[in-house]
Amino acid sequence: MNQPNIFIVAGPVIFEEIKGKTCTLLNKHKPSKNSPSPKWQFCGGKVENFDQTLEETAKREFKEEMNAEVTIGELIEVMMIKTDDKRTGILIHYLGNRSGEIKPGGDIQEWDWFPIDELPENLSPNIKPVINKAIKIYNK
Numbered sequence: 001m002n003q004p005n006i007f008i009v010a011g012p013v014i015f016e017e018i019k020g021k022t023c024t025l026l027n028k029h030k031p032s033k034n035s036p037s038p039k040w041q042f043c044g045g046k047v048e049n050f051d052q053t054l055e056e057t058a059k060r061e062f063k064e065e066m067n068a069e070v071t072i073g074e075l076i077e078v079m080m081i082k083t084d085d086k087r088t089g090i091l092i093h094y095l096g097n098r099s100g101e102i103k104p105g106g107d108i109q110e111w112d113w114f115p116i117d118e119l120p121e122n123l124s125p126n127i128k129p130v131i132n133k134a135i136k137i138y139n140k
Contacts, residue, residue: 005087010057011044012070012096013134018113022138024131026120027065027104027111034085038109041124042093054092065108068100076134079126093130095137 014025026040045061047054055072062070073095081089104111114120116131 006090007087008047008054008090008092009044010047010054010092010094011042011061012058012072012094012098013042013076013130014070014096014098015116015135015138016098016113018115021115021117022135023113023115024119025066025098025102025111026114026123026127028109029107030109039122039124040114040120040127042127042130044091044093055094058092058094058096062096062098065105066098066111067103067105068098070096070098072096074137076137077126077130079129081125091126093126093134095134 015022016025017023025043027043028038028040029035031038043062043065044058045064047057052060058072059070062068076093076095079091081091083089102111116135119127
């Protein structure tokens with residue numbers, strides 16, 4: 001029996017109030033072999049070191065992608081996805097609180113703050129369902 005190709009991703013979902021609107025931070029990576037047409041997504045990335053906690057992975061990935069710090073808060077959602085190339089991803093989303101100025105890393109093509117009711121086209125499939133759950137926690 002073939003073993004499935006599984007990867008685990010952890011990252012923060014960050015909200016900030018900008019001009020009276022609740023906005024979320026999204027980014028697009030530069031095109032690559034595995035992702036020739038990148039979609040808007042949350043910051044985050046693969047677990048690379050299993051001695052590291054999922055929260056530590058989320059912090060590390062945010063630092064790599066945005067060169068800023070993040071405090072990891074409540075767990076929002078764990079979901080499983082199938083990629084176009086038949087891999088299985090386990091996505092772990094935490095509420096995050098950013099500190100420091102954002103200076104995107106070299107693999108980020110584009111980033112922005114988007115009002116949660118004015119999201120861009122070409123979103124990763126996890127964005128809207130996770131925002132719907134995360135905003136309830138954020139507004140507590």
